[in-house]
Amino acid sequence: MYYVGRGSKESNMDDQWPDEGEPDDELPGETGSVEELLRSGDVLELEPDGTDLRLTERFEQAWHERIEQMRGGDRATRWLAASRGIDPDEMTVSDDEAFVLTHDGEQIGRWHSRAAFLATLVAEPVLNEWLSMDRLAELPDRQRSELPARLSMFLERCPICDTALTFTEDIAEDGTLSVSLDCHDCGATVASGFVEES
Numbered sequence: 001m002y003y004v005g006r007g008s009k010e011s012n013m014d015d016q017w018p019d020e021g022e023p024d025d026e027l028p029g030e031t032g033s034v035e036e037l038l039r040s041g042d043v044l045e046l047e048p049d050g051t052d053l054r055l056t057e058r059f060e061q062a063w064h065e066r067i068e069q070m071r072g073g074d075r076a077t078r079w080l081a082a083s084r085g086i087d088p089d090e091m092t093v094s095d096d097e098a099f100v101l102t103h104d105g106e107q108i109g110r111w112h113s114r115a116a117f118l119a120t121l122v123a124e125p126v127l128n129e130w131l132s133m134d135r136l137a138e139l140p141d142r143q144r145s146e147l148p149a150r151l152s153m154f155l156e157r158c159p160i161c162d163t164a165l166t167f168t169e170d171i172a173e174d175g176t177l178s179v180s181l182d183c184h185d186c187g188a189t190v191a192s193g194f195v196e197e198s
């Protein structure tokens with residue numbers, strides 16, 4: 001497995017990163033390397049019963065502090081614009097079915113919600129502080145860029161309103177298992193994915 005996700009399931013969150021094409025086949029030997037990196041970096045830990053992973057309290061706290069700093073007004077979108085070298089006033093924000101940022105007719109990014117955007121946006125700098133840059137650099141680009149979205153599946157509280165999030169699993173008729181992490185207060189979907197059972 002790529003790394004053990006919440007509920008010990010492997011989630012595919014490609015819909016958060018629409019510009020990166022199809023997922024690469026995972027190479028043998030890569031298995032566990034992301035999980036190992038996150039556990040050795042004190043980002044994830046095993047729950048006391050040893051079956052599932054969760055965020056360490058310290059990392060979750062650091063992540064939430066950063067989320068709270070960026071929550072107000074258009075701070076987060078301006079920060080993203082600055083990091084991409086884009087004039088924030090030329091960026092269009094659409095927060096309807098999904099949270100979509102567009103610049104000059106091109107989609108910069110698409111997230112489930114503003115909550116998902118906020119969580120993934122600030123996860124990156126927090127991860128950069130917590131993990132060894134050398135070891136992060138060793139990860140394939142795709143795994144590195146997916147990390148914030150994958151980690152969002154472990155959040156316990158809504159990035160926008162702090163309500164406890166609800167994790168649901170749904171099995172379709174064809175046996176596909178989908179998972180979703182939602183806030184029942186503000187209605188935001190924070191993360192979702194499909195699980196391919198082997």
Ligand SMILES: [Zn+2]
Nearest residue numbers: 158161183186
């Ligand atoms: Zn909420």
